[in-house]
Amino acid sequence: MSGSPSSAAARAAERAARLSYGKLLAWLAREWRDMSAAEDALADAFRKALETWPASGIPEKPDAWLRVAARHRLADSARSAKVRGDAGSTLAILAEQEATEAAIPDRRLALMFVCAHPAVPEKTQTPLMLQTVLGLDAARIASAFLIQPAAMGQRLSRAKAEIRDRGLRFEEPGPDEIAARGERVREAIYAAYGAGWDGIAGTDTRRKGLMEEAIWLARVLLEVSPTDPEVRGLLALMLHCEARNAARRTPDGAYVPLADQDTTLWNRDLVFEAERELMTAARAGRPGRFQIEAAIQSAAVYARLSGRNAGAAVLQLYDHLLAFAPTIGNHLGRIAVLADVAGAETALDALSDLPQERVRDHQPFHALRGDLLARLDRRDEAAVELRHAAGLSEDPGVRAFLLARAGG
Amino acid sequence: MQYMISFYEPESTFIDRADPVKSPDYWGAWTAYIGAMYQSGIVVSGAGLQAPHTATTVRIRDGERLVQDGPVIATKEQLGGYFVVDVPHLEDAIAWAARSPASTIGSVEVRPVLPPMNTN
Numbered sequence: 001m002s003g004s005p006s007s008a009a010a011r012a013a014e015r016a017a018r019l020s021y022g023k024l025l026a027w028l029a030r031e032w033r034d035m036s037a038a039e040d041a042l043a044d045a046f047r048k049a050l051e052t053w054p055a056s057g058i059p060e061k062p063d064a065w066l067r068v069a070a071r072h073r074l075a076d077s078a079r080s081a082k083v084r085g086d087a088g089s090t091l092a093i094l095a096e097q098e099a100t101e102a103a104i105p106d107r108r109l110a111l112m113f114v115c116a117h118p119a120v121p122e123k124t125q126t127p128l129m130l131q132t133v134l135g136l137d138a139a140r141i142a143s144a145f146l147i148q149p150a151a152m153g154q155r156l157s158r159a160k161a162e163i164r165d166r167g168l169r170f171e172e173p174g175p176d177e178i179a180a181r182g183e184r185v186r187e188a189i190y191a192a193y194g195a196g197w198d199g200i201a202g203t204d205t206r207r208k209g210l211m212e213e214a215i216w217l218a219r220v221l222l223e224v225s226p227t228d229p230e231v232r233g234l235l236a237l238m239l240h241c242e243a244r245n246a247a248r249r250t251p252d253g254a255y256v257p258l259a260d261q262d263t264t265l266w267n268r269d270l271v272f273e274a275e276r277e278l279m280t281a282a283r284a285g286r287p288g289r290f291q292i293e294a295a296i297q298s299a300a301v302y303a304r305l306s307g308r309n310a311g312a313a314v315l316q317l318y319d320h321l322l323a324f325a326p327t328i329g330n331h332l333g334r335i336a337v338l339a340d341v342a343g344a345e346t347a348l349d350a351l352s353d354l355p356q357e358r359v360r361d362h363q364p365f366h367a368l369r370g371d372l373l374a375r376l377d378r379r380d381e382a383a384v385e386l387r388h389a390a391g392l393s394e395d396p397g398v399r400a401f402l403l404a405r406a407g408g
Numbered sequence: 409m410q411y412m413i414s415f416y417e418p419e420s421t422f423i424d425r426a427d428p429v430k431s432p433d434y435w436g437a438w439t440a441y442i443g444a445m446y447q448s449g450i451v452v453s454g455a456g457l458q459a460p461h462t463a464t465t466v467r468i469r470d471g472e473r474l475v476q477d478g479p480v481i482a483t484k485e486q487l488g489g490y491f492v493v494d495v496p497h498l499e500d501a502i503a504w505a506a507r508s509p510a511s512t513i514g515s516v517e518v519r520p521v522l523p524p525m526n527t528n
Contacts, residue, residue: 146506147502148498148499151498360447360448361444361448387440388443388444388447390437390440390441391439391440391441391442391443391444391447391507392507393507394506394511396509399437399509400433403433403436403437
């Protein structure tokens with residue numbers, strides 16, 4: 001045990017504070033129409049909370065405490081008048097908090113929809129959401145997206161200035177906004193999760209750390225839009241991928257493809273939850289990209305657990321999916337299944353129909369091509385492709401797996 | 409845009425290079441990575457370097473020549489090689505840096521290259 005009682009209290013305070021972050025920022029940004037000013041005020045309130053909560057205990061309504069503290073700060077900086085002493089303002093917060101009984105209305109959905117506004121560049125939408133709804137710092141977001149932290153910081157402040165200057169309203173999105181921007185919001189959340197696609201040997205990409213955050217965002221989104229089947233589909237998809245997380249690696253970090261995974265390591269609770277969400281979504285009778293992707297994951301799980309080949313059905317699902325989202329990843333997923341259904345030769349032909357300039361540096365393309373060539377016993381060509389895929393791998397476990405298959 | 413990607417590796421790596429058990433994995437990973445870089449057509453130039461103890465450092469101070477054995481600074485991670493690549497964006501260069509075998513055991517630095525100097 002390394003944690004002293006006070007550091008345990010500090011951690012508890014931090015957790016309680018962080019859970020409130022998005023709610024509070026959404027509320028403050030709406031009141032003050034300025035995300036950056038609201039963020040600064042909230043940061044100040046958090047600092048105050050982390051200083052006082054470990055000693056005084058976490059207040060019964062952490063949200064209310066933080067909200068009042070941040071509002072004081074905003075009012076202070078707006079007046080830019082005499083600076084109040086810290087002790088004085090903390091007492092004032094306590095007094096005011098007791099008077100604040102009304103629950104804070106949840107504006108997180110509004111915040112997500114502002115982040116997905118067309119005025120915000122597409123590549124900045126996910127980072128902005130992670131920062132504003134979850135309170136992640138720019139350096140961590142930059143690392144997850146492999147971007148220079150200084151550049152990420154600039155992008156985020158530019159986006160916030162744009163939102164302020166255009167006077168974008170932090171209101172609950174109406175049916176029009178949901179129709180126009182709902183898809184962007186879902187895609188931004190999925191981008192945070194990273195591709196959870198492990199249909200083919202050696203193509204698993206991990207974005208460790210952001211997975212939990214993305215699932216949390218989807219839950220928030222579902223909480224406020226429970227009738228949207230695609231939000232359920234998105235959640236089901238991520239839960240399915242998450243359920244297999246522990247089985248994807250041996251204890252020493254070696255990569256394990258889906259077909260070889262120890263299914264007892266799968267998290268059954270998450271699988272069942274994913275299946276429940278998917279079933280509820282299907283009842284709406286409005287299929288979409290995420291529901292289909294979740295159904296493909298579901299079929300893969302079923303095939304592994306039952307030992308039955310679900311290839312033909314999954315191929316149909318992929319055809320359906322490509323109509324919604326003709327991405328390279330989805331094409332590769334379909335071709336991997338095609339190999340099981342129609343043979344590796346047919347699958348290889350399908351691979352050469354893909355736009356070659358887009359797959360040149362795409363690791364999963366070369367991993368799949370190598371796998372197909374190996375199945376056809378074209379060993380030398382297979383080794384070249386598998387080595388190429390290894391050279392494009394960021395993960396040492398995946399790289400070692402592919403090099404071993406290539407024959408060293 | 410051209411970027412220099414420099415690979416810094418821990419001291420132990422330079423020993424692994426010649427270790428009969430560990431060297432095949434070491435060179436296998438690098439060969440695959442460098443091969444993928446050339447396949448992509450982004451390589452302007454580059455080279456692997458021999459171990460830091462083979463380096464010679466030269467300084468002239470107050471007119472006096474100082475020639476020493478070893479690299480400029482002795483740190484835990486030493487330059488093991490570099491590539492100059494031509495890619496559209498910094499992000500592409502960072503993505504290639506992340507793919508290198510050095511990123512998980514050492515550090516990789518990405519820096520924009522200055523435009524060519526006028527030497528007429």
